Amino acid sequence: MRGVGIFDSGLGGLCAVRELRRLLPEEDIVYFGDVARIPYGTRSRETVCRYAAQDAAFLVSKNVDAILVACGTVSSTALEELKARLSVPVVGVVEPAAEEAVKASRNRKIGVLGTQGTIASGAYKRAITRLSPDAQVVSVACPLLVPIVENGETDGEIAHLALQNYLKAPLAAGCDTLLLGCTHYPLLKDKIASLAPGVALIDAGQAGANATARLLRENRLVYGTGKTELYTSDFSQGFSTLAQRFLQDESIQFSKEKVNAEDWK
Numbered sequence: 001m002r003g004v005g006i007f008d009s010g011l012g013g014l015c016a017v018r019e020l021r022r023l024l025p026e027e028d029i030v031y032f033g034d035v036a037r038i039p040y041g042t043r044s045r046e047t048v049c050r051y052a053a054q055d056a057a058f059l060v061s062k063n064v065d066a067i068l069v070a071c072g073t074v075s076s077t078a079l080e081e082l083k084a085r086l087s088v089p090v091v092g093v094v095e096p097a098a099e100e101a102v103k104a105s106r107n108r109k110i111g112v113l114g115t116q117g118t119i120a121s122g123a124y125k126r127a128i129t130r131l132s133p134d135a136q137v138v139s140v141a142c143p144l145l146v147p148i149v150e151n152g153e154t155d156g157e158i159a160h161l162a163l164q165n166y167l168k169a170p171l172a173a174g175c176d177t178l179l180l181g182c183t184h185y186p187l188l189k190d191k192i193a194s195l196a197p198g199v200a201l202i203d204a205g206q207a208g209a210n211a212t213a214r215l216l217r218e219n220r221l222v223y224g225t226g227k228t229e230l231y232t233s234d235f236s237q238g239f240s241t242l243a244q245r246f247l248q249d250e251s252i253q254f255s256k257e258k259v260n261a262e263d264w265k
């Protein structure tokens with residue numbers, strides 16, 4: 001099949017699938033979520049690069065025309081390696097999200113939330129200051145947010161306390177824009193909005209989907225009948241519930257075939 005391939009370390013990238021389906025309803029999409037090896041955000045750069053190469057190789061085997069890396073961690077740490085390896089265009093979420101954040105910010109004070117790997121890479125900060133050299137970037141590693149989302153605790157007290165803590169520095173610095181640099185965080189958007197009223201929220205997955213739609217249109221690579229194929233490397237407990245929270249479309253189901261990402265090179 002032709003179309004676009006999208007992958008993430010887990011199910012968070014399904015938000016990008018949802019967004020791309022909205023932008024390009026006719027596009028065929030193949031998604032791979034590496035649920036068996038999540039989280040990537042706590043792993044070494046070397047491991048993330050290896051996992052990303054395998055995930056992308058699986059999508060290439062499906063003959064996709066382009067790949068969207070719907071994972072903040074992979075986009076921050078392994079994008080250049082992926083681009084060098086693959087013959088199809090590869091879009092990450094960092095540059096598009098940085099662009100949207102710079103456009104949204106009036107006072108050029110931008111907070112960035114991400115996994116440990118993402119924040120340690122400094123990729124968002126570099127991308128923002130490349131576009132706006134005098135921007136002040138307050139980056140915060142948020143290791144508790146992915147487990148909170150994965151466990152469906154987004155509305156409870158734990159999420160509230162964790163976010164209060166993570167938002168302290170960007171809010172104290174007067175950031176008028178917060179970049180949600182991990183594809184799991186859209187499920188916390190309402191909570192973040194209530195703790196940071198008046199602050200613009202930029203969703204990295206959505207920004208990546210916008211950039212991918214532009215690339216496909218510009219290169220006349222929009223094909224298909226709106227078919228979406230979803231694959232995963234594991235069916236963990238609570239898998240379907242979490243997938244639906246991200247995707248919000250019960251008409252699309254995951255393939256029963258479990259993909260062993262280690263098989264792909």
Ligand code: DGL
Binds near residue numbers: 071
């Ligand atoms: N999808 C990852 C990201 O966007 C978060 C989960 C993980 O740590 O693998 O950074």
